[in-house]
Each structure stands twice: as C-alpha cells, then as structure tokens.
Amino acid sequence: MSLRGILNADIGLGTINRNIYGHFSEHLGRCIYEGIWVGEDSPIPNTNGIRNDVVNALKQIKIPVLRWPGGCFADEYHWMDGIGPKESRKRMINTHWGGVVENNHFGTHEFMELCRQLECEPYINGNVGSGTVREMSEWVEYLTFQGESPMAALRAENGRKDAWKVTYFGVGNENWGCGGQMRPEYYADLYRQYQTYVRNYDGNRIHRIACGPNVDDYNWMEVAMREAHRFMDSITLHYYTIPGQWGEKGAATGFSEAEWFETLRKTLRMDELITRHTAIMDKYDPTKRIGLIVDEWGTWYDVEPGTVPGFLYQQNSLRDALVAGVNFNIFHKHRDRVRMANIAQTINVLQAVILTDGEQMVLTPTYHVFDMYKVHQDAELLQLSLEGGSYSFEGKEEIPAVTSTASKDSEGKIHISLCHLNHLASAEVSIDLRGLADTSLKASGVTITGDAIDVHNTFDRPDQVKPQPFSECSIKDGVLTVSLPAMSVTTIELA
Numbered sequence: 481m482s483l484r485g486i487l488n489a490d491i492g493l494g495t496i497n498r499n500i501y502g503h504f505s506e507h508l509g510r511c512i513y514e515g516i517w518v519g520e521d522s523p524i525p526n527t528n529g530i531r532n533d534v535v536n537a538l539k540q541i542k543i544p545v546l547r548w549p550g551g552c553f554a555d556e557y558h559w560m561d562g563i564g565p566k567e568s569r570k571r572m573i574n575t576h577w578g579g580v581v582e583n584n585h586f587g588t589h590e591f592m593e594l595c596r597q598l599e600c601e602p603y604i605n606g607n608v609g610s611g612t613v614r615e616m617s618e619w620v621e622y623l624t625f626q627g628e629s630p631m632a633a634l635r636a637e638n639g640r641k642d643a644w645k646v647t648y649f650g651v652g653n654e655n656w657g658c659g660g661q662m663r664p665e666y667y668a669d670l671y672r673q674y675q676t677y678v679r680n681y682d683g684n685r686i687h688r689i690a691c692g693p694n695v696d697d698y699n700w701m702e703v704a705m706r707e708a709h710r711f712m713d714s715i716t717l718h719y720y721t722i723p724g725q726w727g728e729k730g731a732a733t734g735f736s737e738a739e740w741f742e743t744l745r746k747t748l749r750m751d752e753l754i755t756r757h758t759a760i761m762d763k764y765d766p767t768k769r770i771g772l773i774v775d776e777w778g779t780w781y782d783v784e785p786g787t788v789p790g791f792l793y794q795q796n797s798l799r800d801a802l803v804a805g806v807n808f809n810i811f812h813k814h815r816d817r818v819r820m821a822n823i824a825q826t827i828n829v830l831q832a833v834i835l836t837d838g839e840q841m842v843l844t845p846t847y848h849v850f851d852m853y854k855v856h857q858d859a860e861l862l863q864l865s866l867e868g869g870s871y872s873f874e875g876k877e878e879i880p881a882v883t884s885t886a887s888k889d890s891e892g893k894i895h896i897s898l899c900h901l902n903h904l905a906s907a908e909v910s911i912d913l914r915g916l917a918d919t920s921l922k923a924s925g926v927t928i929t930g931d932a933i934d935v936h937n938t939f940d941r942p943d944q945v946k947p948q949p950f951s952e953c954s955i956k957d958g959v960l961t962v963s964l965p966a967m968s969v970t971t972i973e974l975a
C-alpha cells in the first residue's frame with residue numbers, strides 16, 4: 481500500500497495546547513490508592529506518601545494537567561472529609577466503585593502536593609450531584625483565598641498557610657448520569673448558580689468548566705450552550721472506545737482481528753463527535769472563546785479475569801497505543817476548540833499509562849505513545865495532508881489506513897507522527913516537503929510496533945512493547961519517504 485502527501489512547513493495552523501496530553505485520576509480501584517498514594521510509612525519509596533517511581537515516570541512524559549477526584553466519585557465527594565489529621569478523617573464506603581473502604585487519606589492537601597511533585601496544573605472537579613453551593617464555594621475559598629477568612633484559617637490550621645493556585649475547576653461530572661440523572665435544562669440552571677460562587681480570589685483566575693454531553697448527546701450540548709455559555713470557559717465531552725457492547729465490551733488481550741479493526745473504527749468516531757459538537761458550540765460562541773475539554777477518553781474493556789469488577793482494571797496492548805495516537809491526531813486537528821483532554825485513567829484503571837502491582841510498576845504501550853508525542857506539546861500544528869490508503873477487514877466499512885499529524889517546535893524542529901492501523905500489511909508513505917527554511921534536514925524516527933495485535937507488557941516482561949529507533953525514513957529531492965510497519969505508531973523528526 482502506498483500513500484502520498486504534502487507537508488507545508490511554512491503554514492502554521494496554531495498552537496497545540498499541551499493540556500491535550502492531560503490525565504484523569506479518580507478514587508477508583510487502585511488508581512489513587514496504591515497507584516499514587518502509598519502513605520508516608522510505606523516500604524515503597526515515596527515522598528510525602530506519593531510513590532516516587534510513578535511521579536518520575538509521569539514527569540518523563542511531561543504530564544501537563546491532572547483531573548481529580550472523579551468521575552462519578554466527584555459528585556459523591558465531600559472535600560472536608562479529606563482534610564485534617566489522617567487518623568481522624570472519615571472512613572466510608574466508596575459506594576460507586578467496588579464498595580471498598582475509602583479512608584480519605586488522599587485529600588486536597590495530598591492532591592496539591594502530587595501536582596507540585598509532578599509540576600503539573602491541578603484540575604479539580606466539584607460536586608453538584610450531592611454537594612451544596614456552599615460546599616463548592618468553601619472548597620474554592622480553602623484552596624485559593626489568601627487573606628483572612630474561615631476557610632483560609634482552616635487551611636492554615638491544617639498546615640498550609642499560603643493559598644494554592646488552581647486554574648481549572650469543573651462544576652459537576654456526568655450530571656446527565658451518575659452525577660444526578662439531570663435533564664440539560666435543570667443542569668444548565670444549576671451550573672449558572674454553582675459557578676457564581678466559584679470565585680476568583682487574590683489574583684487566582686479560575687477556568688470554569690461545565691459538564692458537557694456523553695458521546696452524541698447533541699441536545700445536551702445545545703441546551704447547555706444556549707442557557708449557560710456566557711458563564712463558562714469550557715465544556716466537557718466524554719467518549720469511551722468500547723469494541724463490543726456495554727454488557728460485553730471485549731477483552732483487553734486475546735481479542736480477535738475483527739475486534740482490533742472494530743476498536744480502531746470506533747475510536748475514529750471521536751473526529752465526528754468533536755466536529756458536530758463544535759458546530760453547535762459555534763452557533764453560540766462563533767469566536768471560539770469556549771474550549772471543548774475531552775476530559776474522559778480511552779478504551780473500556782471487560783475487567784481482567786479475577787479482579788474486582790468495580791475496579792475497572794484492564795491490560796493495555798499495542799491496540800491501545802494505536803488508539804492513543806489516533807486520538808491525539810484528532811485532537812490536534814481540532815486544536816482551535818479542543819484545549820484539553822484527559823485520558824481515563826492514569827494508573828491501574830481503564831486505558832492506563834502505568835500499571836502497578838505492589839512495589840512493581842509497568843509502563844504500558846499507551847505510556848510510550850504519550851512519550852513519543854510529547855514533542856507536539858505547545859508546538860505549532862503544520863498543514864499535512866495524506867491521501868490514499870484505506871483499510872477494511874472482512875467486508876466492513878473502510879477506514880483510513882494511516883492517520884497523521886505534524887508540528888514545528890520552538891527550536892524549529894519538525895515532528896511528523898503516523899499511526900498505521902492496518903494489522904496485516906506495511907505502508908509506503910511519500911511526503912513532499914514544501915516551505916522548508918532549511919533544505920538540508922535529515923530524518924530520524926522512533927516507532928512502536930509488535931508481532932501480535934495484543935502484544936503487551938507484564939510485570940514479568942515489562943519491555944515487550946516499547947519504542948525502537950526507526951531508520952526506514954529518508955529525504956531525497958525534497959521528498960520524505962517512510963516505510964511504516966503494520967500496526968505501528970511512528971514519530972519522525974526533521975532536524
């Protein structure tokens with residue numbers, strides 16, 4: 481199979497917001513507890529209770545922003561349960577996720593400490609479903625008010641005199657579902673009320689985020705935008721890639737070729753969803769002041785056999801690497817609306833970048849794609865078109881064989897990322913390089929691929945799938961030629 485393309489290196493299409501590479505960590509299964517928080521007394525090496533190996537791995541991929549505490553957990557979370565001396569914090573049952581004890585040892589101070597260690601922005605999701613306006617307002621005061629106030633005094637009593645800076649604040653999560661089963665009209669009114677008390681204190685400017693639709697609920701987007709657009713800075717979208725049906729989603733490994741194809745076909749739907757939701761947003765916000773934040777995305781499979789169903793623990797294979805790359809390419813394309821995306825979830829839950837088992841840690845294929853794509857963070861998106869090459873399996877509808885993106889970083893280096901979806905054949909790609917300031921550039925690359933559709937990393941074999949140096953790329957007479965292996969994600973640098 482061969483594809484031809486044109487890269488216009490002198491046509492910049494705007495900056496790719498680094499927050500597209502954001503994460504989401506909920507009090508769910510082993511994401512927060514064990515995955516991040518092990519406590520100060522743990523034999524697992526930690527700093528202030530937060531495991532060092534995980535922090536180092538996440539810093540390596542330049543995690544820009546982290547969403548917390550949920551998810552569905554957010555609309556059941558009462559933040560005051562998670563402050564003060566740990567021994568007197570409330571113990572309760574995490575009713576939504578697995579019915580396990582939540583001891584509240586990871587709360588506001590611990591989350592802000594995590595963000596400090598990660599050097600990333602906090603994105604806090606407030607409780608609309610079962611919380612009060614006062615509770616949300618006081619959380620913002622506790623976090624960000626520097627002067628004399630009851631919440632600032634309480635924060636100081638708990639060991640933190642200085643207010644934190646908090647940029648992103650979500651007003652509810654999935655309020656059409658686990659966050660209160662609301663109608664959009666009702667949520668829009670509540671949003672207007674709650675956000676009024678999410679105040680900007682002491683120079684802290686909060687970016688207010690409204691709960692947006694699930695998948696293709698265009699009516700939710702229409703009503704929320706119509707009734708509340710003046711009061712929001714961004715609105716969310718949730719879309720999970722599920723190869724099967726809700727009741728029988730499919731396995732994370734040991735799946736069929738048909739499931740490989742179906743997963744990629746379904747993940748490509750993100751493009752249509754963003755396009756159509758954007759069209760509605762454009763009606764009320766033609767200047768694109770408001771961002772679309774895809775704060776839950778990724779694959780959702782059946783849990784690993786023998787694990788607690790409510791913990792949503794799944795393996796992660798080369799297929800997930802392709803899903804990650806394909807979605808990044810889509811988010812880049814929509815960079816004028818998509819200002820942030822948060823993969824669900826960082827550790828041990830759904831499409832995780834890291835898996836842990838006690839003190840052991842494994843980096844997943846998805847992690848490696850985050851690493852390969854970090855060069856695009858805050859880079860200028862370039863115009864790249866690629867034609868030819870479709871992919872179909874067992875008579876199903878055709879999908880593109882290759883999806884692509886290109887950007888130029890602040891040093892002038894150009895990076896081209898190519899996701900090759902076809903699991904059976906390689907692909908020859910030729911790209912005319914136009915508008916290059918320097919014509920003596922050389923191409924080098926890195927690729928992630930494997931010898932089976934479900935190849936993955938385990939605690940016994942942690943390096944089965946990882947990026948390898950890639951030399952099947954060269955430039956001759958202004959044309960870049962690349963030989964892409966079947967089922968691969970590749971990033972090429974022109975420097």
Ligand code: AHR
Pocket residue numbers: 506550551552553653654776824825830
């Ligand atoms: O990520 C798991 C769950 O999926 C989240 O808690 C919820 O917001 C969504 O339904």
